[in-house]
Amino acid sequence: MTDTINSRLEKLGITLPQAAAPAANYLPFMISxxxxxxxxxxxxxxxxxAAKGRVGRDLDVASAQEAARLCAINVLAQAKSALGDLERxxxxxxxxxxxxxxxxxxxxxxxxxGASNLLVEVLGEAGKHARSAVGVASLPLDAAVEVEAVFEIxxx
Numbered sequence: 477m478t479d480t481i482n483s484r485l486e487k488l489g490i491t492l493p494q495a496a497a498p499a500a501n502y503l504p505f506m507i508s509x510x511x512x513x514x515x516x517x518x519x520x521x522x523x524x525x526a527a528k529g530r531v532g533r534d535l536d537v538a539s540a541q542e543a544a545r546l547c548a549i550n551v552l553a554q555a556k557s558a559l560g561d562l563e564r565x566x567x568x569x570x571x572x573x574x575x576x577x578x579x580x581x582x583x584x585x586x587x588x589x590g591a592s593n594l595l596v597e598v599l600g601e602a603g604k605h606a607r608s609a610v611g612v613a614s615l616p617l618d619a620a621v622e623v624e625a626v627f628e629i630x631x632x
Contacts, residue, residue: 479600480563481562481563481565481598481599482562482563484597484598484599484600485598488597488598490549490598492549492552492553492556493520493521493522493523493549493550493553494553495550495553495554495556495557496517496518496520496550496553496554498515499616502515503515504554504557505554505555505557505558507558507629510566510628510629510631511569511626511627511628511629512555512558512559512626512627512629513624513625513626514551514554514555514558514624514625514626514627515554515624516574516622516623516624517547517548517550517551517553517554517622517623517624518547518550518615518616518617518619518621518622519542519543519544519546519547519550519619519620519621520546520550521546525617525618525619526543526546527539527540527542527543527546527619527620527621528617528618528619528620529576529618529620530576530577530578530581530614530620531575531576531577531578531581531583531584531587531620531621532577532578532580532581533578534620535620537583537586537587539620540575540587540590540620540621541586541587541589541590542590543587543590543619543620543621544573544575544587544588544589544590544591544594544621544623545590545591545593545594547573547591547621547622547623548571548590548591548592548594548595548623548625549594550623551571551591551595551623551624551625552595552598555625555627559627559629562598562599563630564629564630565599565602565627565628565629565630566602566627566628566629566630566631567599567601567602567603567604567605567627567628568595568599568602568603568604568605568625568626568627568628569605569606569625569626569627569628570605570606570607570608570625570626571588571591571592571595571605571606571607571608571623571624571625571626572607572608572609572610572623572624572625573587573588573591573607573608573609573610573621573622573623574610574612574615574621574622574623575587575588575609575610575611575612575620575621576612576613576614576615576618576619576620576621577611577612581611582611584609584610584611585609587609587621588607588609590621591621591623592605592607595625605625
């Protein structure tokens with residue numbers, strides 16, 4: 477089997493969901509030049525929010541990492557919606573991971589590894605990226621984690 481993004485997804489047992497529709501007056505992604513910017517993606521699984529509350533109170537790091545992984549899967553679904561084919565991704569430029577966390581929680585970077593690791597597993601070298609991991613008081617719908625991404629589109 478050729479090593480493609482789709483074959484890696486299959487090996488990981490991941491089926492990309494339908495890209496989530498925006499919940500308000502914004503676009504789910506925007507293409508500008510050779511970049512795709514995704515709107516923030518929540519840890520939705522089968523259309524349901526899979527991780528609610530604050531990390532350090534309601535979720536431990538491992539559970540929050542899994543939530544970040546789900547967010548990254550949803551980011552890839554948006555990229556596929558934007559580009560039609562994930563093979564058009566040249567690289568992940570940057571991701572921002574927002575972690576709803578208690579004031580004394582300081583391991584946002586560990587939570588963000590759930591998203592970062594997934595992107596590298598699926599995209600290989602093209603999945604390596606710059607990153608910010610930010611602790612916040614709360615997120616929409618009481619989500620525990622939200623991830624947004626910037627992708628570079630491959631030249632044809």
